[in-house]
Amino acid sequence: MLREPPKVWRGSGPVEAFHTCLTASKLVETGKTFDVALAHFGTNALRVQRLRSMRLLSVPLAAVFHGRDLSHTLVRRGRGIYAELLANSDSLLPVSAHFAKRLNDLGCPPSRVHVQHMGVDINQFDLR
Secondary structure, eight states: OOOOOOOEEEEESGGGHHHHHHHHHHHHHHTOOOSEEEEESHHHHHHHHHHHHTTSOOSOEEEEEOSGGGTHHHHHHOGGGGHHHHHHOSEEEESSHHHHHHHHHTTOOGGGBOOOOOSOOGGGSOOO
């Protein structure tokens, strides 16, 4: 029996940070449901985690770390910025092994870190 694909709420991009919270509040108000919150960039995942901490959202959280959020953001805002997220998120998805190690170095258990490469393997296509 085929299962319906999960409904995913995506909060992506630093420009959409405000809209991430606004979308969450609208979903709470309308009673719409979804299976997981997928937040692109650690800074957006922080906002989703805060909503979960306030019990406004009760879905698993997967956070995609693209790079800047584990380099520039740490320099600007300190190594402790992601402490609550690392302690409470369900899955952390860095785009490389290098960033997976950085998450582990920040204190995230390896069991919740899963490298999710971005991009396309061009070797799988016949280029003309």
